[in-house]
Amino acid sequence: xxxxxxxxxxxxxxxxxxxxxxxxxxxxxxxxxxxxxxxxxxxxxxxxxxxxxxxxxxxxxxxxxxxxxxxxxxxxxxxxxxxxxxxxxxxxxxxxxxxxxxxxxxxxxxxxxxxxxxxxxxxxxxxxxxxxxxxxxxxxxxxxxxxxxxxxxxxxxxxxxxxxxxxxxxxxxxxxxxxxxxxxxxxxxxxxxxxxxxxxxxxxxxxxxxxxxxxxxxxxxxxxxxxxxxxxxxxx
Amino acid sequence: xxxxxxxxxxxxxxxxxxxxxxxxxxxxxxxxxxxxxxxxxxxxxxxxxxxxxxxxxxxxxxxxxxxxxxxxxxxxxxxxxxxxxxxxxxxxxxxxxxxxxxxxxxxxxxxxxxxxxxxxxxxxxxxxxxxxxxxxxxxxxxxxxxxxxxxxxxxxxxxxxxxxxxxxxxxxxxxxxxxxxxxxxxxxxxxxxxxxxxxxxxxxxxxxxxxxxxxxxxxxxxxxxxxxxxxxxxxxxxxxxxxxxxxxxxxxxxxxxxxxxxxxxxxxxxxxxxxx
Ligand SMILES: Nc1ncnc2c1ncn2[C@@H]1O[C@H](COP(=O)(O)OP(=O)(O)OP(=O)(O)O)[C@@H](O)[C@H]1O
Ligand SMILES: [Mg+2]
Numbered sequence: 001x002x003x004x005x006x007x008x009x010x011x012x013x014x015x016x017x018x019x020x021x022x023x024x025x026x027x028x029x030x031x032x033x034x035x036x037x038x039x040x041x042x043x044x045x046x047x048x049x050x051x052x053x054x055x056x057x058x059x060x061x062x063x064x065x066x067x068x069x070x071x072x073x074x075x076x077x078x079x080x081x082x083x084x085x086x087x088x089x090x091x092x093x094x095x096x097x098x099x100x101x102x103x104x105x106x107x108x109x110x111x112x113x114x115x116x117x118x119x120x121x122x123x124x125x126x127x128x129x130x131x132x133x134x135x136x137x138x139x140x141x142x143x144x145x146x147x148x149x150x151x152x153x154x155x156x157x158x159x160x161x162x163x164x165x166x167x168x169x170x171x172x173x174x175x176x177x178x179x180x181x182x183x184x185x186x187x188x189x190x191x192x193x194x195x196x197x198x199x200x201x202x203x204x205x206x207x208x209x210x211x212x213x214x215x216x217x218x219x220x221x222x223x224x225x226x227x228x229x230x231x232x233x234x235x236x
Numbered sequence: 237x238x239x240x241x242x243x244x245x246x247x248x249x250x251x252x253x254x255x256x257x258x259x260x261x262x263x264x265x266x267x268x269x270x271x272x273x274x275x276x277x278x279x280x281x282x283x284x285x286x287x288x289x290x291x292x293x294x295x296x297x298x299x300x301x302x303x304x305x306x307x308x309x310x311x312x313x314x315x316x317x318x319x320x321x322x323x324x325x326x327x328x329x330x331x332x333x334x335x336x337x338x339x340x341x342x343x344x345x346x347x348x349x350x351x352x353x354x355x356x357x358x359x360x361x362x363x364x365x366x367x368x369x370x371x372x373x374x375x376x377x378x379x380x381x382x383x384x385x386x387x388x389x390x391x392x393x394x395x396x397x398x399x400x401x402x403x404x405x406x407x408x409x410x411x412x413x414x415x416x417x418x419x420x421x422x423x424x425x426x427x428x429x430x431x432x433x434x435x436x437x438x439x440x441x442x443x444x445x446x447x448x449x450x451x452x453x454x455x456x457x458x459x460x461x462x463x464x465x466x467x468x469x470x471x472x473x474x475x476x477x478x479x480x481x482x483x484x485x486x487x488x489x490x491x492x493x494x495x496x497x498x499x500x501x502x503x504x505x506x507x508x509x510x511x512x
Pocket of ligand 1: 247252270271272273274275276277278279
């Protein structure tokens with residue numbers, strides 16, 4: 001036990017007096033940027049894909065678009081996110097002649113990846129909205145897209161908010177792999193602290209606690225949001 | 237006003253409407269009755285192309301609206317529709333439900349007019365003074381449109397005695413209230429005809445009356461209405477024409493007096509003996 005308190009002292013020393021905390025803060029910031037911006041991109045992409053996939057498919061164009069979206073979704077759901085990160089960072093973007101930072105690639109890949117997952121969530125959300133809502137919109141002379149945007153999607157989003165919250169938690173946890181492309185995240189920060197002291201027990205323990213706290217805080221936020229939404233169902 | 241010519245509709249291999257011919261004039265109150273599954277809803281939904289007919293024509297003011305090239309949204313503005321399950325927009329308050337389409341449609345027209353004017357102004361730059369095209373007159377603004385729609389919605393709500401419900405969400409209304417709001421939502425577009433698909437079938441018995449009363453009032457004002465219903469009393473009292481549809485065909489049609497008093501088709505006789 002004396003050994004452990006020595007390790008803790010050691011960690012605190014590096015964390016506070018040797019500026020370890022700045023690295024941790026930077027990692028935390030990057031983690032949150034990737035998760036939040038990734039989620040926003042994901043929601044945008046996911047909504048577009050989901051909408052395309054529920055369009056009636058009488059005509060050729062919707063069918064082609066549907067095929068493309070289907071391919072996109074199966075690509076991003078069918079490969080590990082680490083592989084996607086590596087492919088974008090070392091293969092695709094260099095081939096396209098673009099040089100971007102690890103953080104930018106991470107945001108991009110997390111956005112594209114969550115777009116694929118969110119499109120499925122959003123699709124089930126759209127399908128859960130009573131078809132009568134679309135019919136009523138069309139019957140008063142609104143177009144398909146107008147009705148979709150103003151009537152159906154807002155209701156779909158409300159239905160899937162809890163699931164979107166879970167997707168956000170998943171994103172936060174998955175950011176722990178972005179160091180594969182050199183992005184300074186929480187893992188890299190604590191790994192560095194560990195390397196400096198040749199001691200990993202306490203750093204990784206603290207890292208785990210930070211992840212747990214993050215997830216707890218987000219879950220709490222989701223609960224509060226759900227409760228206020230449920231209230232608005234019965235507002236007078 | 238509406239000419240239905242040899243209207244047909246199939247779902248896959250199943251032919252639901254087998255050639256329907258009927259003419260609807262301004263001011264007509266036409267009730268459609270028939271057994272379950274006979275194609276009444278399908279017929280009604282074909283009239284505003286909620287279902288695309290697979291054959292025949294629907295001529296509305298001289299335009300065949302079954303043609304894919306016509307912009308159906310424009311024509312639907314003039315054909316209101318009331319559903320069995322109300323279908324009020326759940327994410328909008330009562331007054332937003334009523335205002336949404338009128339405001340949207342008028343703002344769209346306004347935007348188009350402005351765009352046209354911008355184009356004309358631009359082209360005029362290159363024209364001689366005597367050849368300049370004049371602008372489309374714009375007499376309204378977005379704020380004006382919203383204000384008028386709001387006033388109109390409020391007076392419609394007042395008419396059905398629900399002005400105190402303007403800002404609540406539909407989920408808090410009773411069935412009868414929902415259906416009456418749905419009817420004035422259709423009215424807010426100033427339609428020339430309103431299609432009703434079993435407007436009282438999903439209501440508790442004590443609420444049927446209030447909805448039928450509103451429909452009667454509309455009928456008195458001369459609104460053209462096409463009503464699929466199981467309310468024989470209502471059909472007899474309010475309609476000027478009654479249609480009997482069975483297996484996708486009109487088997488009998490006539491004034492309520494002869495239709496109910498002296499039915500000729502054996503299937504209609506049988507049907508009436510069951511429901512009356
Ligand atoms: N979207 C659809 N796809 C396939 N079949 C359909 C569809 N809509 C209706 N049908 C079929 O068409 C037939 C007529 O249906 P419709 O809803 O028009 O009957 P209805 O006269 O309105 O009956 P009800 O009094 O029960 O409302 C039924 O056999 C029904 O199964
Ligand atoms: Mg029906």
